[in-house]
Amino acid sequence: xxxxxxxxxxxxxxxxxxxxxxxxxxxxxxxxxxxxxxxxxxxxxxxxxxxxxxxxxxxxxxxxxxxxxxxxxxxxxxxxxxxxxxxxxxxxxxxxxxxxxxxxxxxxxxxxxxxxxxxxxxxxxxxxxxxxxxxxxxxxxxxxxxxxxxxxxxxxxxxxxxxxxxxxxxxxxxxxxxxxxxxxxxxxxxxxxxxxxxxxxxxxxxxxxxxxxxxxxxxxxxxxxxxxxxxxxxxxxxxxxxxxxxxxxxxxxxxxxxxxxxxxxxxxxxxxxxxxxxxxxxxxxxxxxxxxxxxxxxxxxxxxxxxxxxxxxxxxxxxxxxxxxxxxxxxxxxxxxxxxxxxxxxxxxxxxxxxxxxxxxxxxxxxxxxxxxxxxxxxxxxx
Numbered sequence: 436x437x438x439x440x441x442x443x444x445x446x447x448x449x450x451x452x453x454x455x456x457x458x459x460x461x462x463x464x465x466x467x468x469x470x471x472x473x474x475x476x477x478x479x480x481x482x483x484x485x486x487x488x489x490x491x492x493x494x495x496x497x498x499x500x501x502x503x504x505x506x507x508x509x510x511x512x513x514x515x516x517x518x519x520x521x522x523x524x525x526x527x528x529x530x531x532x533x534x535x536x537x538x539x540x541x542x543x544x545x546x547x548x549x550x551x552x553x554x555x556x557x558x559x560x561x562x563x564x565x566x567x568x569x570x571x572x573x574x575x576x577x578x579x580x581x582x583x584x585x586x587x588x589x590x591x592x593x594x595x596x597x598x599x600x601x602x603x604x605x606x607x608x609x610x611x612x613x614x615x616x617x618x619x620x621x622x623x624x625x626x627x628x629x630x631x632x633x634x635x636x637x638x639x640x641x642x643x644x645x646x647x648x649x650x651x652x653x654x655x656x657x658x659x660x661x662x663x664x665x666x667x668x669x670x671x672x673x674x675x676x677x678x679x680x681x682x683x684x685x686x687x688x689x690x691x692x693x694x695x696x697x698x699x700x701x702x703x704x705x706x707x708x709x710x711x712x713x714x715x716x717x718x719x720x721x722x723x724x725x726x727x728x729x730x731x732x733x734x735x736x737x738x739x740x741x742x743x744x745x746x747x748x749x750x751x752x753x754x755x756x757x758x759x760x761x762x763x764x765x766x767x768x769x770x771x772x773x774x775x776x777x778x779x780x781x782x783x784x785x786x787x788x789x790x791x792x793x794x795x796x797x798x799x800x801x802x803x804x805x806x807x808x809x810x811x812x813x814x815x816x817x818x
Contacts (some may be wrong), residue, residue: 548577602675
């Protein structure tokens with residue numbers, strides 16, 4: 436089987452999950468998040484765009500309910516032994532198959548947690564599920580139970596993270612010679628993604644951001660490529676990905692002579708990220724990180740141009756986003772613990788002047804100061 440971890444690693448994860456389930460008094464949990472299934476069993480698929488769920492009972496037994504197309508996928512990529520297939524058909528309601536399966540698993544009247552907040556759970560499926568299981572058992576929202584367990588990475592996970600970091604650096608190395616007047620966004624994007632693939636990496640969980648000119652102020656991927664002018668700005672956000680583990684980076688590169696506004700914004704970004712490094716350690720919270728970001732940028736009159744978040748936890752993720760639930764935003768009480776992989780980004784989009792500036796990298800938290808995972812520094816990139 437194509438497992439990325441030893442079976443002992445999966446056994447430890449299952450033990451942590453069942454311990455948490457016992458604390459929450461759950462008899463079972465229905466996992467719909469693909470990253471939860473992958474973390475717990477190795478199951479690797481994009482079949483979560485259809486109905487599937489992994490039923491985990493308090494005793495540690497696991498049963499996957501999925502489509503026939505993913506039967507072999509589960510057998511070849513995971514440690515799951517019990518796989519049940521629901522049949523595609525007109526007006527199919529796989530939640531009825533799930534209800535019957537739960538009955539067979541002796542879970543009638545049980546307290547069952549459900550991962551609702553995931554891209555593997557559509558609104559339609561949620562309504563069908565709640566309808567089928569009304570009066571069957573006691574349902575509760577357990578959307579963040581596994582995601583919290585995944586926050587702190589094991590040594591084996593960190594090895595994949597470090598490889599992902601190398602691939603992210605390789606992608607930047609491939610882009611740098613192409614960032615110049617006349618450089619084509621298409622060539623830059625192809626070189627960056629190609630470097631990850633050539634290094635044995637995976638597709639990222641969302642598209643790379645590549646935008647120049649006025650599109651440098653966008654925080655999302657958009658279709659369409661352009662060539663760089665003699666004086667230009669190019670915003671890039673990308674990630675190295677290994678075994679689905681992501682390490683993200685972000686930069687706004689300048690072509691030609693930087694404007695005074697660009698220099699001012701870059702200085703603010705660098706000063707802020709350096710200050711965040713002082714609180715990105717145990718004894719602080721995710722909210723503390725955001726407060727540092729907001730305080731410094733607001734003092735410089737940039738409150739209208741900054742975002743309401745400045746980063747998030749990273750890990751093994753699937754489309755459509757490499758972002759974990761846990762983000763650096765106001766009031767987030769999540770404690771920073773050793774062994775987290777956290778992406779910190781400064782994003783300033785000044786629509787008044789048309790100037791963009793971003794600066795971001797991923798850190799591994801330790802008992803003390805955070806460890807940047809990139810071999811690249813935070814100098815302003817000029818082509």
